[in-house]
Amino acid sequence: MAKVAMKVNGKQMSGDVEDRTLLVDFIRDTLALTGTHIGCDTSQCGACTIQLNGRAVKSCTMLAAQAEGADIMTIEGLAQGDKLHPVQQAFTECHALQCGFCTPGMIMASVGLLKDTPKPTDEEIYHGLEGNLCRCTGYINIVKAVKRASQLMAG
Amino acid sequence: MSNAARLEDRRLITGHGRFTADWQLPGQLHAAVVRSDRAHAVIERLDCAAAAKVAGVVAVLTQADIEAAGINPMPGGLSFTGKNGQAMKKPAWPVLAKSHVHFVGQAIAVVIAESASVALDAALLVQIDYRELPAVISFEDALHGGAAQLHAEVPGNLAFEYEDGDERAVANAFATAKYVSRVTAICQRLVGNPMEPRACAAAYDGATDIYTVYTPTQGINGIRNALAQIVNVAKEKVRIVAEDVGGSFGIRSPAYPEHIVCIHAAKRFSRPVKWVGSRTESFVSDNHGRALSLTVELAMNADERFLAIRFDNAADIGAYATSFGAWIGTRNLTVTMGGVYRIPAMYAQSRIAYTNATPVSVYRGAGRPDIAFAIERLVDHAAAEHGFDPVALRRKNFIPCAAMPYKTSNGTTYGCGDFAAVLDDALARADWSSFASRRSRSKGAGKLRGIGIATYLEASGGGAAPKDQVEARWDKTGNVTVYTLAHSSGQGHETTFARIVAGALGMPIERVHVREGDPDVTLVGSGTGGSRSLLGAGSACKVLAENIVGVARTYAARLLEVTESELRYASGRFETHDRSLSIADLAVRLAALTPHPFNLIGEGSFGVTFPNGCHVAEVEIDPQTGRVAVLRHTVVDDSGNVISPNLVEGQIQGGVVQGAGQVLGEQAIYDRHSGQFLSASFMDYPMPKAGIVRSFQLFEHPVPTATNALGAKGVGEAGTSGSIPAMTNAVLDALRPLGVKNIELPATPAVIWNAMARAAQAARVLEQPV
């Protein structure tokens, strides 16, 4: 067991973890932030995507210990109080979620995508979301939502 | 109709949904499952001692524990008889394997421990000595003479033979036919893969003797009844708690062994027990889908009219019979085996085999996409083979609108449908007539372009319960909660059902709250499945609202001091010549009464509907790589009256893309000799990704049905039924000029490339001088 400390959604958090504990398990089990999901065991589905030091990262691909001192944002920290982030707003407006299980990861990946590519083409969106699986929507409305979010963010 | 954002979205986009793995029950223990890594073997020794000694392990449970507790085997099989009155042969499926294992992934033992990681560590220490037996992993291998036998009571692995229709009439028609065509349509074995891996938790309350089971589900009544039956307790002793469900597609409807072990352990150790499966466990132990092969023949006269259709179906249902597995290759196929066509003589026979693969059950469509795929491949193939126009051939043989209601030659009655108009609409929307110019543009770029058409018609709405009920409970502030048993796994019932009730009562939607899966309601009704929630529970919502208006009228008349007949009701208000009162205000004024007089039930038995439509797919193939791009997919659907167009569109989009997954890549691949499951991870099983379908358009062409209160038809599975044949026909249209006549799914780049290479070789052989 070792102690890890990091900033999560603007607050300093810490906890004891086994050396092998994955960051996603620390977020879900220790911090009780269950909006970050686990959809696979091969780092392919993207349901666990968070922001780590401003980059979209799959939180199942790293150990909690590797996040020592990091600045993390999970889906729970994305909205400003009652005001949704433009990507959240676009997802609901465009009906880009059905069951909602992939959604937190899809939204966090889209936030990262739009940071790098504020005005993405369809191809850039396909590429940017390659690491995120959705079984419900067929992605059509997710692609629309990313474009809509891009508009909203451009103001 | 409304396209406003869904009411359930807010919690899901902010990370506040509650899925099964999110529950933390005080004092909970954790379960880890030891699974067979052999496809077919005798268990010679099962040694749990080392695992049991690990610090933090409470117990390692085996089938001996399950049997000692008087727990029944997993349920399954068929309720009807087959050819010559035979019953299905159904060997017992033990909750945990006892002496034999029959598929890779079968549960053998379960470690119960203080933490999930301790349970997983200890599970690795369970030692099993196997004596391996030869495995059979396909229908053909299972029925082959001398094949390994799975179950002593099932000679030759043949579980069931089924037939429907008039064999002799069909034979006579074939004897007189001018044109005959035949095609084999294989729907490969698929994995449902809802994104939330399977999970459950169970708690037991000794004071009341009640089990509370947390699980993703499609409907709390079905799963409760199944669990109670297996565990051997009255169904009132089982409460199901289900909130958000991360996709389902049929996978979530039945009970699974993990439910049973958690229930048993919760009582035995007097602590809640939680199991969260990994994706690998989902791959190997969630019921699989499809695994059907349909060989179908068509007889036509000189006029290109269909005379008869004949099916020979083969279904691999895996190692054991699930509750629905054997329905798929039998009744679910034959109920609509003529599709949208007028076919005077029809006959189908099906054979069902056990194999050393994961048991099969319903997966989005469950026989409906399979029969649509076979019919529409056949019609396209027949047109190509005999030089007919595929559109004209379809149009000529459609059941005309004027013939509705139409009873098919095997006894199904379609209430309504306008197939010719739907087809014309689809061709226009898809720019069918100008395809040639797009094809030549692609050709210029070195690509092969193809266009494919498919109609579909399916039966939706049958449910297990005799009727569907919903219940309204009003609170002191005049807000209403509507309880339903039809559980959403993404369909958006909270929004659509609220729209139905709020719309009929003229209330703001914010004041109507829909609650699915409340364990403490005692309603009758079916769960979600068979594309039936809107037309079943949704119709009951409409009836509920009408009942509320009826009771409200009495109170309104009293308050407004008029007779009931003097009141007019419109958009939520009762009006006299000079005064009016809204239902919403009335609900508040009556809130002091207990129970609230508007606490009513809405119910009804709503019949089967026949949603239908036409899909047009346009694809481009890169001949260098064999890669297929779906450039455009157009759907014209008759799903009857629509309440939430954006949600319907979402259902169709999702279904179409699941169809694309089946056409272009998904497949549960087993090693033929060892029976190992080779594609059991997202690394090996190509799930559809963003961009698999580039452009999508849906147009509604509603022909409302009279069989339910809303005039709605099923929509959940329709997208899959149409897209599989349309995309396959498009791929073949692109390849046909090269001499490719049929193709086996999935049409991966390797399959396409090989088909092209074989066709080129055949052409070269033909060209050689004799």
Ligand code: FES
């Ligand atoms: S859980 Fe992290 S990628 Fe699937």
Ligand code: FES
């Ligand atoms: S919305 Fe269900 S997996 Fe994406």
